[in-house]
Amino acid sequence: MQTVKVAYFSMEIALENAIPTYSGGLGALAGDTVRAAADEGLPLVAMTLLYRKGYFEQQLDQAGNQSERDVSWRPEDRLEPIGMVAEVMLQGRRVKIQAWRYQVQGLSSRKIPVYLLDTDLPENSAYDRTLTDHLYGGDERYRLCQEAILGLGGIRALERIGYTGVQSYHLNEGHSALLTLALLERRLGSADLRQASDADIEAIRERCVFTTHTPVPAGHDHFALQLTREVLGDNLAGTLEATHCCPAGMLNMTYLALRFARYINGVAMHHGEISHDMFPGYSIRAITNGVHAVTWTSPAFRELYDRLTPEWRHDNQYLRYAAGIPLEEIQQAHARSKGALLDAVRQRTGVQLDPGILTIGFARRATGYKRADLIFFDLDRLREIGRAGRLQLLFAGKAHAEDAEGKAMIRRIFEAAAKLRGAVEVIYIPGYDLQWGQWLTSGADVWLNTPHRPFEASGTSGMKAALNGVPSLSVPDGWWYEGHFEGTTGWDIGHKELPEDHTDEAFSLYDKLERVILPLYSGRPLAFAEVMRSTIALNGSFFNTQRMLSQYKLNAYALGQSTAQPSSPPAAPPTTRAAA
Secondary structure, eight states: OEEOSEEEEESOOOOBTTBOOOOSHHHHHHHHHHHHHHHHTOOEEEEEEOOTTOSOEEEEOTTOOEEEEOOOOOHHHHSEEEEEEEEEEETTEEEEEEEEEEEEEOSSSOEEEEEEEEOOOTTSOHHHHTTTTOTTOSOHHHHHHHHHIIIIIHHHHHHHHTEEOOOEEEEESGGGTTHHHHHHHHHHTTSOGGGOOHHHHHHHHTTEEEEOOOOSGGGSOEEEHHHHHHHHOHHHHHHHHHTTOOGGGEEEHHHHHHHTOSEEEESSHHHHHHHHHHSTTSOOEEOOOOBOHHHHSOHHHHHHHHHHOGGGGTOGGGGGGGGGSOHHHHHHHHHHHHHHHHHHHHHHHSOOOOTTSEEEEEEOOOOGGGOTTGGGSOHHHHHHHTTTTOEEEEEEOOOOTTOHHHHHHHHHHHHHHHHHTTTSEEEEESSOOHHHHHHHHHHOSEEEEOOOTTOOSOOOHHHHHHHTTOOEEEOSOTTHHHHOOBTTTEEEOOSSSSOSSSHHHHHHHHHIIIIIIHHHHHHOHHHHHHHHHHHIIIIITTSBHHHHHHHIIIIISOTTOOOOOOSSOOSSOGGGGTTO
């Protein structure tokens, strides 16, 4: 038997490049959280799915058309097999689940186990064997089956493997919310779950923490009640109805998590406020995301910090002392990081970029609200700004296979690159992954972020850049509300609180580039290095998972501090407010 304090459930966890169990920011955050827990020696166990065919490998043709193919990898090369650990009833069939283990080694001697659930067993039907093949793949039935495997199967797997003493179940987004029913099953034994009392529900709530990550309606999974009944069976579907978790005939996974969570939080201070408006009647706190400092700092800056502030690895607050690092050393470390990036770009694309030119980086999941193409709003203006080779742009990011808008945005960037050729070099790097994430966020000179407000819950790419002294040029949304100090940690984009169209923000972006950033970079390099240094000291020292995890430990994981929640749900699903 093994005692742990926290069981962390996430649909995706980024462990390493060779294990394709993540798609973007949610998985990267989960991986960083587990790494920080290992550093701290926090008694935590993590649960996710295996994804034998991964998310997908991105291929881009010369016009920017994205195509996808399955990832090829062998779990047995990277993971330790545990064997059959659980079974769940899905669509009237018993589906057996095996687990694989990955050990995350922290700075301490503590290792955090991550269990990856897998249904590819000969005892299962041909369809059931595919249920853990693709991350965010398939239709709604496939997705609901996956979420049942994670939530219901994950709780049963913990018991079978021998974990006891779990005090807090942390739901990283709503995908794992069905684990609340598994906890209710454990509490009631053979009794009918539909007869659960308010006291029973309260007992489950005392043990559940829920982090919501998105103000975008599409980010909140919901399933028709008829489909829920077909997949989960009458008893579990009836329990969801009896506990008021299926308003308007829909199972809303976010709503289920809200109903059964003692502590609920958004992932930035501003996002907490937006979530409170989205889900009226629920007390929603905020714990701003962070990134794992050692993972996302480039080798050049690691060496610099190790030499001048060696305590930074086990205490990230020591990055505040970066304020005393000589500016020339900041410049030298950045030059090495930029050189590594440009070498990687040359090897991937065949294009040799000039290290002396201002290089702007943008690497996010390719979806409409992130507006990767905002900088191309007025090509004539951008061409004029970039005259005489003063500017080069690097992009990366995958669009979901079914996201037509995201794919169109990638094509628009390719079209803009062709029109700007000779004035502004624009490169879109295919196959964005963890390694490219580190190269780009450490090697760019400025990090660009242009989400459509207010749909950026947090964002973490700019935090990774900050650890490497790369200032942000960003729309005020998500974490940037807290990290922005004009001219000190970067620069804001936009003048209006919520503009009606893109015009104001696009021309604000151009003005900052032309009148502030380029003259500073080209004409006053030491002053630009001062911005880099303060970016590390102010933002790198705070927006990290060490600080984030300490807040979860103090606030979310502490027992006996219940947050008042409504005893019955609002008349309509909470996400109906999200588009407002």
